[in-house]
Amino acid sequence: MTFDIAAVLFQDGVANGAVYVLLATVLVLVFTVTRIVFVPQGDLIAFSALTLAAFEAGHTPGTVWILALGAALALILAGGKAAGERNLAGLASAALWFGAVPAAIVLTALFLVPKEAPLLWKMAVTCALITCLGPILYRLVFEPIAAASPLVLLIAAVAAHFGLSSIGLHVFGAEGVRTPGFAGPPLVVGDLVVTRQTVGVIASSLVLVGLLSLFFRRSLSGKALLAAAHNRRGAELIGVSATAAGRTAFIVAGLIGAISGILIGPMTTLYYDSGFILGLKGFVGAIVGALAIYPLAALGALLVGLVEAFASFWASAYRDVIVFTLITPVLFWRSLASPHVEEEAE
Amino acid sequence: MSILLDLERLSVRYNRLTALSDVSLEARAGEVTTVIGPNGAGKTSLVNAVMGLIPSRGRVTFPLWPKAALSTGARVRARICLVPETRDLFGPMTVLDNLRLGAFVARSERGFDMEARLAEVARLFPRLDERRHQQAQTLSGGERQMLALGRALMLRPRFLMLDEPSLGLAPLVVAEIFRVIEQLKRDGVAILLIEQNARAALRVADHAYVLEGGEVQLQGSAATVMADARVVGAYLGMGRTGGAQGPVAEPPERIEGGLASGSEASRPARDAGVHHARTRPAIGAAS
Numbered sequence: 190m191t192f193d194i195a196a197v198l199f200q201d202g203v204a205n206g207a208v209y210v211l212l213a214t215v216l217v218l219v220f221t222v223t224r225i226v227f228v229p230q231g232d233l234i235a236f237s238a239l240t241l242a243a244f245e246a247g248h249t250p251g252t253v254w255i256l257a258l259g260a261a262l263a264l265i266l267a268g269g270k271a272a273g274e275r276n277l278a279g280l281a282s283a284a285l286w287f288g289a290v291p292a293a294i295v296l297t298a299l300f301l302v303p304k305e306a307p308l309l310w311k312m313a314v315t316c317a318l319i320t321c322l323g324p325i326l327y328r329l330v331f332e333p334i335a336a337a338s339p340l341v342l343l344i345a346a347v348a349a350h351f352g353l354s355s356i357g358l359h360v361f362g363a364e365g366v367r368t369p370g371f372a373g374p375p376l377v378v379g380d381l382v383v384t385r386q387t388v389g390v391i392a393s394s395l396v397l398v399g400l401l402s403l404f405f406r407r408s409l410s411g412k413a414l415l416a417a418a419h420n421r422r423g424a425e426l427i428g429v430s431a432t433a434a435g436r437t438a439f440i441v442a443g444l445i446g447a448i449s450g451i452l453i454g455p456m457t458t459l460y461y462d463s464g465f466i467l468g469l470k471g472f473v474g475a476i477v478g479a480l481a482i483y484p485l486a487a488l489g490a491l492l493v494g495l496v497e498a499f500a501s502f503w504a505s506a507y508r509d510v511i512v513f514t515l516i517t518p519v520l521f522w523r524s525l526a527s528p529h530v531e532e533e534a535e
Numbered sequence: 536m537s538i539l540l541d542l543e544r545l546s547v548r549y550n551r552l553t554a555l556s557d558v559s560l561e562a563r564a565g566e567v568t569t570v571i572g573p574n575g576a577g578k579t580s581l582v583n584a585v586m587g588l589i590p591s592r593g594r595v596t597f598p599l600w601p602k603a604a605l606s607t608g609a610r611v612r613a614r615i616c617l618v619p620e621t622r623d624l625f626g627p628m629t630v631l632d633n634l635r636l637g638a639f640v641a642r643s644e645r646g647f648d649m650e651a652r653l654a655e656v657a658r659l660f661p662r663l664d665e666r667r668h669q670q671a672q673t674l675s676g677g678e679r680q681m682l683a684l685g686r687a688l689m690l691r692p693r694f695l696m697l698d699e700p701s702l703g704l705a706p707l708v709v710a711e712i713f714r715v716i717e718q719l720k721r722d723g724v725a726i727l728l729i730e731q732n733a734r735a736a737l738r739v740a741d742h743a744y745v746l747e748g749g750e751v752q753l754q755g756s757a758a759t760v761m762a763d764a765r766v767v768g769a770y771l772g773m774g775r776t777g778g779a780q781g782p783v784a785e786p787p788e789r790i791e792g793g794l795a796s797g798s799e800a801s802r803p804a805r806d807a808g809v810h811h812a813r814t815r816p817a818i819g820a821a822s
Binding site for chain 1: 627
């Protein structure tokens with residue numbers, strides 16, 4: 190291997206790693222607030238890229254129908270529950286978040302995004318569509334079982350992933366897409382050519398990790414979100430609704446998923462089911478950070494990207510095997526480093 | 536004194552099991568109201584329902600803060616706090632973070648001073664102050680109880696519910712907890728105290744309810760309930776006269792020939808100050 194090849198592989202690895210950083214960050218965020226290993230995050234990323242591609246091609250993206258159907262179901266569930274409890278405030282909140290907001294976004298996507306609209310506007314509507322899916326997914330799949338054990342939540346998350354990717358196949362089709370990148374010529378650093386897209390992905394990952402890390406370590410609001418995961422009832426007793434905390438986490442997950450999809454769309458071809466393998470690699474990174482520490486999870490995700498790049502050069506057939514084997518020593522080390530804790534039987 | 540909490544025919548059911556049936560109860564400003572009773576009497580279900588943590592039938596009203604009845608969060612914002620039997624602390628967080636989170640809903644209110652509240656709780660529980668940077672899950676049982684109480688006090692509650700604050704604690708710690716309860720009472724905080732340690736509870740209380748099998752069997756001023764022969768027999772131990780921290784035997788699981796036995800008609804009120812729950816005017820005598 191020459192230096193040039195190593196440099197290219199390194200650049201590739203860092204760019205892919207930055208994508209996994211975005212994923213790992215969301216996995217840590219959702220897990221620390223809700224104890225859910227959010228497998229469908231990868232699907233949100235794929236849907237985001239597929240949505241933007243559909244806008245570019247002048248079609249109505251299938252996401253519109255997923256959002257409309259999901260919002261209707263969530264509205265029936267949340268509205269029905271609030272009506273049963275004669276809770277007017279709950280009814281109003283359900284009508285707003287699962288009625289008015291998704292309806293406005295769906296109508297915008299249907300009628301206000303012509304093919305010749307500026308790319309930024311299409312990206313904004315894509316972000317709105319995917320972000321809105323987050324809390325709806327939480328309401329439909331996770332909120333009814335929010336107090337269940339992490340294992341049950343994981344099973345529900347896997348089921349949600351299969352559900353989403355099946356719906357994805359139906360509404361997006363099996364074709365892969367690449368979305369347009371940021372305009373502008375690539376940057377040249379010495380012998381290396383770096384696309385603006387790569388710089389964008391790396392910069393957004395760094396900013397995001399920093400912001401989330403600060404938010405959860407320093408602010409009382411961040412700690413209140415964590416409190417909801419540590420002890421749901423304790424959180425209720427200090428006036429923090431665990432449901433609201435979960436919904437907030439899923440809104441952020443949706444937003445980051447949307448941004449991730451827009452960022453990586455131009456770098457790789459994405460299919461309706463590309464999310465799963467992306468999600469798994471982000472998960473390996475998150476595990477390095479013990480599903481709790483943002484900077485460590487980010488480092489782990491970068492490591493995954495680098496190992497993947499070099500593995501694909503030396504042993505491309507075994508690339509994924511090598512990446513997933515990374516998790517074994519990490520788990521072994523963690524099992525030695527942290528005492529065994531019985532799962533709380535709440 | 537004005538009524539802070541008014542329960543009317545409150546019932547709680549878990550599937551087929553009835554935990555509470557038709558419990559009516561009042562708690563007044565500036566008073567300590569206690570609910571005593573054996574294990575499984577429905578005491579914890581009572582406070583959980585009052586706090587809105589579990590579904591219930593009947594009416595829970597807070598006459599001074601009508602909006603509080605909407606949700607648990609609304610109660611907390613109205614400064615109605617519960618210190619649960621299970622403490623429900625945030626284990627991996629430090630003592631300081633647990634305390635700060637206690638005042639979460641008040642953090643941005645005008646005039647709220649987080650540091651002053653922390654200092655106030657530190658004054659009540661110096662031991663917590665010494666352990667402020669320690670994780671809550673590393674505290675001893677007594678310290679956890681102090682932290683749970685301290686967390687609720689961060690909000691300067693107007694109505695405080697304490698569920699078995701002395702459960703499983705060493706006598707010295709129990710004494711300290713009751714010292715704080717008395718201090719809060721002097722400061723004018725209304726308290727609903729759920730206790731198995733009937734002697735200690737009745738000493739500090741103004742008004743008392745005896746709950747058995749999910750029903751209020753007896754109620755009246757604390758002094759009259761304490762003097763009731765059946766209460767003495769079932770809860771205070773025959774002829775025992777220990778201090779608040781004295782070892783009060785846990786009441787028997789099932790009270791033979793106790794308050795719960797016999798039909799309504801065969802159980803006339805023996806003491807002029809003590810009334811059966813279904814004859815409501817009893818509370819007036821205490822205030």
